[in-house]
Amino acid sequence: MANSTRPFLSLRGIRKTFAAAGGTTIALNGVDLEIERGSFVSVIGSSGCGKSTLLQIMAGLIEPTSGNVMIEGCKVDGPPRNVIYVFQQYTRSLFPWKTVERNVAFGLENREQLPKEAIAARTREYISLVKLTGFERHYPWQLSGGMQQRVAIARALACRPDVLLMDEPFSAVDALTRVGLQELVRSLWRELGITVVFVTHDVDEGVYLSTRVVALGRPPATVAIDLPIELPHPRDQIATRALPEYLDYRGRLLAQLFAEEGLAARGAA
């Protein structure tokens, strides 16, 4: 279906500088990236490399110093309608005075011209999609971390965006919850045919989830590696992670990150 010559989502020469004490720091120094419709792209890199900044630029939340983001040929200038950004800090991103139901309906009520019944129906649909049926009347703070992040995901998906931008969405939950959320996001991605850009500092997570992994170098950052991940679908937390190809991708990306950090691969392994 990706037959058009125009890329679905493109970043051209994204530069971002921040004013800092004693001059400016260059966070991103000319990032070029083209993302196909329906792909699952992970952006990895060491902490502070600007990967979250890059994602926020794609979301239209911050402006690049130069360069531009185009979605389907339209320049991103403020949060685009068909893109939803999921924050890392779910406890702060959910509205504590709204119940799960009201939180999930938030985007629908504000973005779409839908009648009340349609909003209620779609809210129910997405609550059940993230397996939170029965918790509609709970407040976010009455739920565990993993459940709260599922509320945030349901709220994002209920708007039926074309692109879901996720900024280290699972970094604050425990390992098992994380596996559950990974499977949830993967299955939703496959089911809904959306494009996902996923920022993570976890190489394994990136390789396992994605169809492509992009590693940023140290700041001033550019794209250091751009690696298509050709692992078969459906993927399995145990079998896929044991495939030689999986280990090969993982090794190449880790070697790149370690080299950036000046760590010897043996010492870090």
Place this chain on the structure above:
Amino acid sequence: MSPSIETEAARLPATAPPKPGRRVSLIWKTRWFGVGFIVLLLALWEIAAASGAVPSMSFPRMSAVMVTWWELIVSGELLGELVPSLWRMFAGYFVGVALGVALGLLMGYFRFFYSLLEPVTEVLRPIPSPAYLPIVILFLGIDDEMKIFMIAFASLFPVLLNTYSGVRSVDPIQLQTARTFGVTGWKLLWQIVLPSAAPYIFTGMRVSLAVALIVMVISEMVAASSGIGYFILSAQRGFKIREMFAGVLTLAIVGYVLNRLFVAIENRVLAWHYGYTVQQRN
């Protein structure tokens, strides 16, 4: 994933932490302990007045004050004074709160309004309300308009300042989240900023409620022909000492009841907030 386990501990907050004490019920942990102390103080008053330990015409026995109070209630005289007072107080209070919230939101949300209004707020706020009462009388006379204006003006500032602080402390992540869903401008103010600042606004409203009561009494003492403040002062001038005390007793009861009502409303509106803060602390 078993949902029942995950939410077991989290329920809407109870008002007080009911800790299972030892078998001997610890009376000093209950509300009745403090109520008992009030009764003790009243008893001491009674004894002091009855024994002649404080020999003064102006210090009647507590029981006499209570009897007079009851007579004034039954005759309807006290309520006749209280109703116009409460009407003025609430009229002024609600005008003050509405203006305070509106201005506080504007100042917190738009830099323009902050720059414009912050200095004038800081200049007007410290003036004690009795100081400008004579000026207000010149312009508005001594009728209800004057009192409502006085009460509204004095109630405005605590609400304004707290609303402003509430707006400034809205989590930027919440604002950004709303923006990603296309919520900006006035919608953002109404849907995110206002509810998020609500706990602060309620704090201001509670302070203002006390202020409104004070200014109501003061304005009635200076210029009125009705109202509880007028009643107390004219009783004192007519040497009706028991009536004077009965009026003050009425104000104590009114203040207490108003505060309880306020807390009940606050607990309902801000139920989410208590659970949220408990979660944030853990």
